[in-house]
Amino acid sequence: MIAPFYKYGMFGDEMSLVVAFVTGIAFGFVLERAGFGNARVLAAQFYFRELRVFKVMFTAIITAMLGVYFLGRFGVLDVSLIYLTPTFLGPQIIGGLILGAGFIIGGYCPGTSCVSAATGRVDGMVFLAGMMGGLVGFAEIYPYIETYTKLTSLGQVTLAGVFDISYGFLVFAVVLMAFVAFLAAEWAEKLIGHKLPGPGDLTEPVRKLTPVRGFAFGLTGLGVIALLAGSPYRTAFARIDTKQLALDAGSAAAGVEAAELADWIVQGRNDYLLIDVRDATAYAAYHIPGAMNVPLASLTPDLARRNERIVFYSDSEMQAAQAWFLLRSLGFPSAGMLAGGLDAWKDSVLYPLAPAEGSAPADQIAFAKRSAVAKFFGGAPRGAGSVSLETAAPALPQLKLPATTVAPDASRPVKKRKKEGC
Amino acid sequence: MNPYLAGFLLGLVLLAAFVFMGRGLGASGAFTTALSTGVHAVAPAHAEGNAFYAGYLGDGTTNPLKDWLVFEVLGVFAGGFLSGALANRLKVRIEKGPRISNPRRLVFAAIGGALMGIGAKLALGCTSGQALSGGALLNVGSWAFMLCVFGGAYGLAWFFRRAWL
Numbered sequence: 001m002i003a004p005f006y007k008y009g010m011f012g013d014e015m016s017l018v019v020a021f022v023t024g025i026a027f028g029f030v031l032e033r034a035g036f037g038n039a040r041v042l043a044a045q046f047y048f049r050e051l052r053v054f055k056v057m058f059t060a061i062i063t064a065m066l067g068v069y070f071l072g073r074f075g076v077l078d079v080s081l082i083y084l085t086p087t088f089l090g091p092q093i094i095g096g097l098i099l100g101a102g103f104i105i106g107g108y109c110p111g112t113s114c115v116s117a118a119t120g121r122v123d124g125m126v127f128l129a130g131m132m133g134g135l136v137g138f139a140e141i142y143p144y145i146e147t148y149t150k151l152t153s154l155g156q157v158t159l160a161g162v163f164d165i166s167y168g169f170l171v172f173a174v175v176l177m178a179f180v181a182f183l184a185a186e187w188a189e190k191l192i193g194h195k196l197p198g199p200g201d202l203t204e205p206v207r208k209l210t211p212v213r214g215f216a217f218g219l220t221g222l223g224v225i226a227l228l229a230g231s232p233y234r235t236a237f238a239r240i241d242t243k244q245l246a247l248d249a250g251s252a253a254a255g256v257e258a259a260e261l262a263d264w265i266v267q268g269r270n271d272y273l274l275i276d277v278r279d280a281t282a283y284a285a286y287h288i289p290g291a292m293n294v295p296l297a298s299l300t301p302d303l304a305r306r307n308e309r310i311v312f313y314s315d316s317e318m319q320a321a322q323a324w325f326l327l328r329s330l331g332f333p334s335a336g337m338l339a340g341g342l343d344a345w346k347d348s349v350l351y352p353l354a355p356a357e358g359s360a361p362a363d364q365i366a367f368a369k370r371s372a373v374a375k376f377f378g379g380a381p382r383g384a385g386s387v388s389l390e391t392a393a394p395a396l397p398q399l400k401l402p403a404t405t406v407a408p409d410a411s412r413p414v415k416k417r418k419k420e421g422c
Numbered sequence: 423m424n425p426y427l428a429g430f431l432l433g434l435v436l437l438a439a440f441v442f443m444g445r446g447l448g449a450s451g452a453f454t455t456a457l458s459t460g461v462h463a464v465a466p467a468h469a470e471g472n473a474f475y476a477g478y479l480g481d482g483t484t485n486p487l488k489d490w491l492v493f494e495v496l497g498v499f500a501g502g503f504l505s506g507a508l509a510n511r512l513k514v515r516i517e518k519g520p521r522i523s524n525p526r527r528l529v530f531a532a533i534g535g536a537l538m539g540i541g542a543k544l545a546l547g548c549t550s551g552q553a554l555s556g557g558a559l560l561n562v563g564s565w566a567f568m569l570c571v572f573g574g575a576y577g578l579a580w581f582f583r584r585a586w587l
Contacts, residue, residue, distance in 0.1 A: 157562045
């Protein structure tokens, strides 16, 4: 499981903008080549003269759909991580009708109008200006209609989920439907548009396997395989790459140092989940601020998204290591644990030990910082300054855990996920 | 280009977006982000007080224009221009049917654009973000939306035949 690359952290936000630009270039290029920069080509669709829009769109949909299905089925792509625009049935039906009206009146949709404007069409440019006007209008009335735009919410659902039929069957049905629809489209072009089927059409009057026919049969064949092959989502069955796991367990790769974790919390970072795998009593007695309590016994793969960074901790490393091992084997590559567990947290974060007298200034500065962090978490530095090593040993202050001052829910910052939809 | 080949290539571009980013293609969102940023620059209080604009401005930690869709749409302009230039199709002109005057066609284009803006925001996406991307993911709302787009356009086609035929 390696894709979606971005969501598995293979590249960052800056790089994603480069990917966006390159993807956009390819998108614009293909739209232009398909003839979609021309409003007359697009509008001809709605008079059954030339059904290019329909053919291009549905070929694209089934190509991408089959790609997603098979990459998911082979375990390359985590389908559950692809953003699904939430369904609000009513608003989307009304929005679709309005958009359809805009399409036949203006001749473009937003994407094609960009291509149209970029190739010098004045009507495309005016269409874009009109769209900006429409957006302003929508924005200004939005406060009054906001509640209505949220009606009939179904959440992020696929047709397979809502009708409770298998994803593979649906893929097959859509491919078959598209195949029949392409034949119907060419028939309509012939009947209404008086456009005789020629080379590159499915119904070209030659008795041989043209490339287009081969392609259509190929896609249909893949649809049949999808029908039989089951769900593209990852199952909960663990697949263990023992070698990799052993390597990770051996190296410190999976661990987060207590001091580092403390810094994350102080900085208010919210790109990870901190999970306390001890039982509820121990959690209630003390937990690291912001930690959620998920006792080892109730750990399931539904805990978090697979690409989420997770830090487990327990008293020593024991239980956390078990949790880490379990989730890693279930395919959570970013699971990790607090090195040394709560014991290390106590020693190095809550009650840091002062450096010996006369130690390097850098150590003193580091200790001053650690002391501040300790106070932040309700602890206190140990052996402050004057205590020499020999006397410090017996007089080691009791490592009493401070009360967790911040309520876990309040302290856990709300994830500011970037919106992904249009 | 053969429409089936164009569709296949478009499908591959869409699939690449899924595999690289875990999200589909889009268009209308970029314009909304640009608009929200513009409004915020002119009237910050107004933009922040409006939930619609505010939703596209983010939390203020990053420039809202450093957004995936904004860069993608810039790419669409560049890609469209590039393809047109390579095929010698760059020309200032107005696409219209033979029975409609230029000013009238442009007024229609503006009205159509405005409707498109409203419809796309109501539906949380346009033909790219909803119909195409959501269609490939078998998203419930996307399929309902797609049928309605075709329904709306076919339903009104007769009334606007003078604009195109």
